[in-house]
Amino acid sequence: MYRRWFFASLLGLAAMAAAATAWWPGGDARRLNVILLTVESTRADMVRPDTAPNLLRAAESGLHFRNHRAVSAWTAPNAVSLLTGLDAFALGIHAAGDSLPRIALPPVDGKAAEDPPLRKLSERGWRVAGLQAFMLIDQFNNTGLTVESGGEFLPWLAGRVVDRKPFFLWHHYLETHLPYGPAPEFMPDWRALLPPGDTAARQRIETIMRQPAVPAGSVAFKPTDRDAVVAVHEATLRQFDAWFGRFWDFFQASGLRDTTILVVTADHGEEHLERGDVGHASTTHRGHLYEEIVRLPLFVWLPPDEKRLERGLRSIQAPTHHSDVMPSIMAWLEQRRSAPLTRLAEKPWQAITSLAGFAEPDPLHVREFVAARLEAGWKLHRRYRDEKPVENRLYHLATDPGETTDRAAERPDLVEKLAKPLDAAFANRRQVRREAEAAALSGNAAAPAWIFPAGNRAVRFADIRDGITLRWSGDPAARYVIEYQAGEGGALRLQGRLEAQGLEKAFGRIDATYWRDYVLPYGRLRMRVGLPGRDDAWSEWVEVRALP
Amino acid sequence: MTKTRAMAPRIAIAALLLAGFGSYAWGALHAPWMDSNRPAQLQLARQVIKEADQRNDMAERRLAEDYWTRYPDVAADAYFGRNGKLGIQGAHEHYRRHGRHEGRVWGPDADAPATSEPAKSK
Numbered sequence: 001m002y003r004r005w006f007f008a009s010l011l012g013l014a015a016m017a018a019a020a021t022a023w024w025p026g027g028d029a030r031r032l033n034v035i036l037l038t039v040e041s042t043r044a045d046m047v048r049p050d051t052a053p054n055l056l057r058a059a060e061s062g063l064h065f066r067n068h069r070a071v072s073a074w075t076a077p078n079a080v081s082l083l084t085g086l087d088a089f090a091l092g093i094h095a096a097g098d099s100l101p102r103i104a105l106p107p108v109d110g111k112a113a114e115d116p117p118l119r120k121l122s123e124r125g126w127r128v129a130g131l132q133a134f135m136l137i138d139q140f141n142n143t144g145l146t147v148e149s150g151g152e153f154l155p156w157l158a159g160r161v162v163d164r165k166p167f168f169l170w171h172h173y174l175e176t177h178l179p180y181g182p183a184p185e186f187m188p189d190w191r192a193l194l195p196p197g198d199t200a201a202r203q204r205i206e207t208i209m210r211q212p213a214v215p216a217g218s219v220a221f222k223p224t225d226r227d228a229v230v231a232v233h234e235a236t237l238r239q240f241d242a243w244f245g246r247f248w249d250f251f252q253a254s255g256l257r258d259t260t261i262l263v264v265t266a267d268h269g270e271e272h273l274e275r276g277d278v279g280h281a282s283t284t285h286r287g288h289l290y291e292e293i294v295r296l297p298l299f300v301w302l303p304p305d306e307k308r309l310e311r312g313l314r315s316i317q318a319p320t321h322h323s324d325v326m327p328s329i330m331a332w333l334e335q336r337r338s339a340p341l342t343r344l345a346e347k348p349w350q351a352i353t354s355l356a357g358f359a360e361p362d363p364l365h366v367r368e369f370v371a372a373r374l375e376a377g378w379k380l381h382r383r384y385r386d387e388k389p390v391e392n393r394l395y396h397l398a399t400d401p402g403e404t405t406d407r408a409a410e411r412p413d414l415v416e417k418l419a420k421p422l423d424a425a426f427a428n429r430r431q432v433r434r435e436a437e438a439a440a441l442s443g444n445a446a447a448p449a450w451i452f453p454a455g456n457r458a459v460r461f462a463d464i465r466d467g468i469t470l471r472w473s474g475d476p477a478a479r480y481v482i483e484y485q486a487g488e489g490g491a492l493r494l495q496g497r498l499e500a501q502g503l504e505k506a507f508g509r510i511d512a513t514y515w516r517d518y519v520l521p522y523g524r525l526r527m528r529v530g531l532p533g534r535d536d537a538w539s540e541w542v543e544v545r546a547l548p
Numbered sequence: 549m550t551k552t553r554a555m556a557p558r559i560a561i562a563a564l565l566l567a568g569f570g571s572y573a574w575g576a577l578h579a580p581w582m583d584s585n586r587p588a589q590l591q592l593a594r595q596v597i598k599e600a601d602q603r604n605d606m607a608e609r610r611l612a613e614d615y616w617t618r619y620p621d622v623a624a625d626a627y628f629g630r631n632g633k634l635g636i637q638g639a640h641e642h643y644r645r646h647g648r649h650e651g652r653v654w655g656p657d658a659d660a661p662a663t664s665e666p667a668k669s670k
Contacts, residue, residue: 009561152600154596154600155596155597155599155600158592158593158594158596158597158600159593159597161589161590161592161593162590162593162594162597250592250596253588253589253592254589254592254593255583255585255586255589460653460655461655462611462654462655462656463648463653463654463655466640466644
C-alpha cells in the first residue's frame with residue numbers, strides 16, 4: 001500500500017514537472033529569431049504599390065507603421081539607435097570615429113548604465129551577427145554586434161534553418177544609396193523626363209548615377225531635374241523590392257516565418273531637391289531633419305503563433321521612431337505585449353544631426369548641429385553653432401507637409417515651448433572625448449611605422465576582396481589611431497580617423513559593387529598611423545590607389 | 549460514501565497524471581521531429597547553401613587558374629601548385645602567405661604582368 005502511494009506520488013511529481021516544462025513562458029521552447037533589415041536612403045513616400053509591390057503584399061500579414069521617423073540624418077546614428085534603443089542625443093555619434101563606450105551604454109535620464117541589448121541576447125545564447133564589412137567601422141563598435149564579414153545573406157540564414165539556433169541578424173541593403181545605379185532591367189527612361197536637348201541636365205543626372213556623394217553646391221540642379229532624380233532613385237527601390245521578393249519566398253518556405261521577428265525599415269530618407277540637393281547629410285554635407293530625411297517606412301512581422309503580441313493591430317498611425325524598435329524587439333522576445341511600437345502613445349519626437357555626418361571635416365570638433373522636435377503637429381528645426389542656438393524654423397505639418405512656410409516669426413510662443421526641451425537635450429547630449437582619454441593612456445611611446453602596406457601601392461578589387469589587414473610596428477598593448485584622406489580633390493573628398501587596439505586593423509571581405517560604387521570613385525587613399533593625442537608620433541603617409 | 553472517499557485520492561492522482569502527461573504530449577506534438585514541413589524546409593536550406601558553395605568554388609577555380617598561368621613556378625609547386633596538396637585553394641594560399649609579399653598579382657586578368665621579379669616560391 002505504502003509503495004503504491006509512493007510511486008504514484010513520484011509519477012504525479014514527474015507529470016507536474018513535465019507540464020511545467022511545456023507551459024513555462026521563459027523556457028527554451030520559444031526562442032524567436034530576429035532579422036533587422038534596413039534599406040539605405042529610403043523615404044516613406046517612395047514605398048508605393050508601383051515601386052514596392054512585393055514588400056506591400058507581404059505587409060498585408062504584418063504591422064505597417066505609417067508615422068515612423070529616424071533620429072538623425074545619416075546612417076550610423078540611426079543604425080546604432082535601432083540596435084540599442086537609444087536616441088541620437090544619448091548616442092553621441094555625430095562624425096566618423098564616434099562610437100559607444102566600451103563597457104556599457106551611456107546612462108540615460110539618470111538611470112544606471114546598461115549592457116547593450118545585443119550583448120544580453122548574445123549572453124542568453126542568440127547568435128548576434130552582421131555580415132557586411134562596413135559594419136567593422138568604429139561607429140558600430142560596442143553595440144554587441146559580431147561582424148561575420150563576407151557571409152552571404154540567404155546562405156547564412158539557410159545555415160540557421162539547418163542548425164535551429166536562435167539568431168539576431170542585421171542586414172543593411174546598400175544598393176539604394178548614391179550613386180543611383182539600378183540594373184538595366186530596372187533602369188527607367190530618365191532622359192525622357194528632362195527638357196528635350198538639355199545636355200547639361202543629362203550631365204547633372206549622370207552625376208548622381210556616378211558619384212557616391214554630391215556635396216551641396218557642387219552641382220547646380222534645376223527644379224526640372226526632379227522627376228529624373230526621383231525616377232532613377234525609385235528604380236533602385238524597385239530593384240530592392242525584387243530582391244525582397246526572393247527573400248520573402250525563402251523566408252516563408254524555409255519556416256523562418258514561423259520562428260522569426262522581421263523588421264524592415266530604412267536608416268534615413270533622402271532629399272530629392274526639396275532644398276536644392278540630392279542625398280542626405282553624409283553626401284550633401286548640408287544635413288537637415290526635414291520630413292524627406294526623417295519620415296521612413298517601417299514594417300514588422302511577428303510569427304503567426306504570436307498574434308496576441310500584435311494586439312489586434314495592422315496599420316498604426318501613432319508616431320514611432322527608431323529608438324522604439326529595439327525595446328519592442330526585446331519585449332516581444334520576452335513574450336510581453338507592452339512593446340513601445342504598439343503602445344499607440346502620442347509622444348513628441350526629437351532628433352539631432354551634424355551637417356556632414358560621416359564626412360564631417362573635423363570629426364573631433366563638430367561645431368554645428370541641427371536638432372528638431374515635433375509636438376502636437378508643430379515641428380521646430382533649431383540650428384546650433386558653437387553650442388549656441390543660431391536659427392529657428394517652425395512648420396505646421398498638417399497644413400504644410402512639405403515644410404515650405406516658416407512660421408517661427410508668427411508663433412514665437414511655440415518656438416519657445418518646443419525649444420526648451422530641445423535645448424535641454426542638446427545641452428545634456430553625450431559628447432565623445434576620444435582624444436583626451438587616449439592621450440592620457442598613450443604616454444611616451446615611439447611613432448609607429450607601416451609594415452603593410454609598406455609603401456605606396458596600387459590595389460585592385462581582386463587583391464582585397466577576401467579582406468585586408470593593415471599592420472604597423474609598435475606596442476601590441478597600445479591604442480593607435482589611423483588618419484585617412486580619400487579622394488583627389490573636387491567634390492569627392494573624405495577624411496577621418498579610425499581607432500585600433502594593437503598593431504593591426506582588419507577589414508573583412510567586400511563585394512564588387514561596394515568597391516565599384518564607394519571606393520573606386522575616390523581613386524586615392526592616404527593613410528598614416530599614430531598615437532592618439534600625440535602630434536609628434538605619426539608614421540609617414542602611405543598612399544594606396546584603387547584600380548578596377 | 550466510504551467507498552467514494554477512499555476513491556477520491558486515486559481519482560485526484562489520476563487526474564493530475566492525465567493533465568501532466570497530456571501537457572507533455574501536447575508539447576511533443578510540436579517538437580521538431582513531428583513537424584511534417586521540416587524535411588522540405590531542410591532540403592531548401594541545404595540547396596541554398598550548396599548553390600552558394602558552388603558559386604564560390606567556381607570563382608575560386610577561375611582565379612586559381614589565372615594565378616597558375618601567370619606564375620608557372622607556383623603552378624609546378626608540390627604544395628601550392630595545380631596538382632599540389634591544397635588543390636584549388638593552393639593558389640590563393642600561396643598568394644596569401646608569400647605571393648603578396650613577393651609582389652605577385654592576384655586577380656582575374658591572366659595577361660597582367662607581374663609587378664616585380666618574384667622570389668622563388670617557398
